[in-house]
Each structure stands twice: as structure tokens, then as C-alpha cells.
Amino acid sequence: MKNPTSQLLVLFFLFLVSGTVIAQNSDRSADNLPAIGDIMSALRNATGWALQDNGIWISSNNTIPNPDADKNKTSEPQNRLGRHNFDIIELHEVMVHGRQHVVMIMKSEKGQYEFSTLRYNWEKTDQIDYYVFQAERLKELMPEEMIPGHTYLTNLSLVTGGTITNYDKHTYLTKISSDIQRAYVQKAKSAKTLLWAMMRTQINGKWVMRFRPIDVFNKKEIYFRYTDP
Known part of the structure; x- marks a missing residue:
């Protein structure tokens, strides 16, 4: 299979658009918290590409590989x-x-x-990154008419967002609900925002969507370099 030729793929995932509906409990421990509903859709499979420093493209499932070719030859978990x-x-x-x-x-x-210096005793963690935004922004993520090869960039203008490390599957939605409530009660501006880049293109006869989520501080002087033409 012919490798992509654009360095844009270094930071873009390639995926065939698909959706999966999954049931999930939406109960909350406090009645006054916003109730987060079941999963509307989910993406489970995508292909990540990186151009290595030896000039060879490499891909991995659900992962953007390291650009360091020597590192990619090792079996280290990091x-x-x-x-x-x-x-x-x-x-x-x-x-x-x-x-x-x-x-x-x-x-x-x-x-x-x-022990990072010795690279000894790897400790795996499961992490959640969450982003809350107004629903009308979804239409901007993937316009009905997309010009092939053109990048569409949307600032999701987050209400709030955050990270939960080693999350408890029974309580993490309640933590997110609490953060949403706090953001609205305190009328607090989100410390970060999420930019979402999309491009429709054809590879080996198949139409695919490239996408790149860009998690940045919510300051125009920081994210303007992504949004300015």
C-alpha cells in the first residue's frame, strides 16, 4: 500500500466514519447535577501515521507513533x-x-x-480527557459540503474540560457533572479549549476523514497560530 506523502499526516488520524450506540447508566449521586446521558456515538478504530526521522512512514492502530525510528524499534511500554x-x-x-x-x-x-532515570518499573494508568461544549458546534465539526483536501478548523469554545487519571468507571461521570455545574454557577471561563481539524480526502480509492484534536490553553495569543490562514 502506498504511504501518504503529506507531512500533515504526522499529527492527523485517518478514519472511516462510523458510529456505535452503547448503553450506559446515567444516574447521578446528587439530584441537582446535570445528568449526562448514554453514549450517542463512539469511535473505536482509527489509524495514526507518523513520518519518522529516517524518512519512512509508520502507522499504528489508535496511536500516532513516535517520529524517532530508533525508539519505535524497542519494546518499551512508553x-x-x-x-x-x-x-x-x-x-x-x-x-x-x-x-x-x-x-x-x-x-x-x-x-x-x-524510577524514570533507570526506566524501571512501568506503572500503567488509564486516563480520561473530557470536553464540554454547546451542541450546535457539532454541525461545524463536519460540514455537509466538504471540499476534498481542504482543512476545516473549529474552535469548540469549551464550557469546561479536564483530565481524570486512574478514573473510577462508576463515578467519573459524576465528577464531570460536578465540573459542569461549577463552571456555570461560578461563570468561570474554561482554562483550555479544543480545536478540531477535519479534512476529507481519498487514499487508495477510499474516501476517508483526517482529523486532529488540538488541546490548547484558552488564550487567543496561544491558539491563533492554528486558526490564522
Whole structure:
């Protein structure tokens, strides 16, 4: 199979658009918290590409590999995780003060060495990164008419977002609900935002979507370099 030729793929995942509906308990421990609904759709499989420093492209399932070719030859667990990885990306619905919002949840594998200098005793962790934004932003992520080869970039203008490491599967949605409630009660501006880049293209006769989530501080002087032409 012919490798892609654009360095844009270094930070882009390639995926065939697909959705999966999964049931999940949406009960909350406190009645006054926003109720996060079941999964509306989920992405479980994508192909990540990276151009290595030896000039050879490399790909991995649900992972953007390291650009260091020597690292990719080792079996160390830290290198296996690549630059970015995910297990699943979920979309949930939540109503806040009568307005529809979306909670995007990215579950991934992380970890660290207990003794980093010796690279000894790897400790695996499961991590969640979540992003809450108004539902109308979904239409901007993937316009109905997309010009092939053109990159569409959307600032999701987060209500709030955060990271939960070694999350408890029974309580993490309650933690996210509490954060949403706090953001609205305190009228606090989110410390970060999520930019989402999309491109429709054809590879080996198949139409695919390239996408790149860009997690950045919510300051225009920081993210303007992505949004300015």
C-alpha cells in the first residue's frame, strides 16, 4: 500500500466514519447535577501515521507513533503509547439550564516509570480527557459540503474540560457533572479549549476523514497560530 506523502499526516488520524450506540447508566449521586446521558456515538478504530526521522512512514492502530525510528524499534511500554493514543472517543448529551450540550470523552492509556532515570518499573494508568461544549458546534465539526483536501478548523469554545487519571468507571461521570455545574454557577471561563481539524480526502480509492484534536490553553495569543490562514 502506498504511504501518504503529506507531512500533515504526522499529527492527523485517518478514519472511516462510523458510529456505535452503547448503553450506559446515567444516574447521578446528587439530584441537582446535570445528568449526562448514554453514549450517542463512539469511535473505536482509527489509524495514526507518523513520518519518522529516517524518512519512512509508520502507522499504528489508535496511536500516532513516535517520529524517532530508533525508539519505535524497542519494546518499551512508553514508546508503545506513541505521541498520542486513545481507546475510545465517546459523545454524550447533557442538558444544562435547558440548553443542549455535548460531552466528548477520550479514554486513553498513559503511564510512567517509578524510577524514570533507570526506566524501571512501568506503572500503567488509564486516563480520561473530557470536553464540554454547546451542541450546535457539532454541525461545524463536519460540514455537509466538504471540499476534498481542504482543512476545516473549529474552535469548540469549551464550557469546561479536564483530565481524570486512574478514573473510577462508576463515578467519573459524576465528577464531570460536578465540573459542569461549577463552571456555570461560578461563570468561570474554561482554562483550555479544543480545536478540531477535519479534512476529507481519498487514499487508495477510499474516501476517508483526517482529523486532529488540538488541546490548547484558552488564550487567543496561544491558539491563533492554528486558526490564522
